[in-house]
Amino acid sequence: DTAVSQTPKYLVTQMGNDKSIKCEQNLGHDTMYWYKQDSKKFLKIMFSYNNKELIINETVPNRFSPKSPDKAHLNLHINSLELGDSAVYFCASSLRGGGSGNTIYFGEGSWLTVV
Amino acid sequence: KQEVTQIPAALSVPEGENLVLNCSFTDSAIYNLQWFRQDPGKGLTSLLLIQSSQREQTSGRLNASLDKSSGRSTLYIAASQPGDSATYLCAVYSGGGADGLTFGKGTHLIIQP
Numbered sequence: 001d002t003a004v005s006q007t008p009k010y011l012v013t014q015m016g017n018d019k020s021i022k023c024e025q026n027l028g029h030d031t032m033y034w035y036k037q038d039s040k041k042f043l044k045i046m047f048s049y050n051n052k053e054l055i056i057n058e059t060v061p062n063r064f065s066p067k068s069p070d071k072a073h074l075n076l077h078i079n080s081l082e083l084g085d086s087a088v089y090f091c092a093s094s095l096r097g098g099g100s101g102n103t104i105y106f107g108e109g110s111w112l113t114v115v
Numbered sequence: 116k117q118e119v120t121q122i123p124a125a126l127s128v129p130e131g132e133n134l135v136l137n138c139s140f141t142d143s144a145i146y147n148l149q150w151f152r153q154d155p156g157k158g159l160t161s162l163l164l165i166q167s168s169q170r171e172q173t174s175g176r177l178n179a180s181l182d183k184s185s186g187r188s189t190l191y192i193a194a195s196q197p198g199d200s201a202t203y204l205c206a207v208y209s210g211g212g213a214d215g216l217t218f219g220k221g222t223h224l225i226i227q228p
Contacts, residue, residue: 045215
């Protein structure tokens with residue numbers, strides 16, 4: 001059973017479209033995250049979500065919005081896609097927030113290509 | 116602003132060798148440090164987590180050390196095997212920001228059979 005699962009794994013879409021990536025964790029964790037890995041393989045935090053509290057990395061454009069229907073899900077919505085949004089997006093979760101020292105578990109990533 | 120640097124960026128060694136991967140961070144006020152492994156086309160797998168109060172952690176052939184005051188960590192891999200080939204990422208949690216980890220760019224490791 002996959003602990004953190006994301007769909008779709010691959011997504012090719014045109015500029016200007018709106019798309020969503022879904023994430024689910026079955027670990028009973030309280031905190032979920034979205035990370036972006038760019039073409040240079042550099043991983044950066046985008047959002048963390050803990051008990052309905054959303055913490056946003058200020059560098060993330062407001063075209064990106066996370067939505068959490070329940071504690072086990074944190075979906076990523078992207079509006080008006082741009083070429084520069086092409087990247088691998090990773091969902092992750094941990095029992096508590098990062099400062100609690102809990103191990104963070106990552107999904108396998110969603111490869112987004114904007115053409 | 117926390118920055119994490121990993122040296123070397125790439126490393127290729129024959130099977131059986133012991134090796135050390137290095138990680139440094141600019142702000143020593145961290146809560147914890149994690150080492151991850153990333154295989155091509157896959158997500159990240161957590162290898163070791165060191166709390167700020169700890170000096171080292173061990174798991175099998177892996178040993179990670181932390182010198183918080185100097186802003187350094189090392190990952191020691193004993194008796195390397197071809198299956199150890201992957202990208203190894205170091206990440207620190209410093210709080211603030213978006214409450215996430217700050218990652219280095221990784222060390223791409225190849226173990227030659």
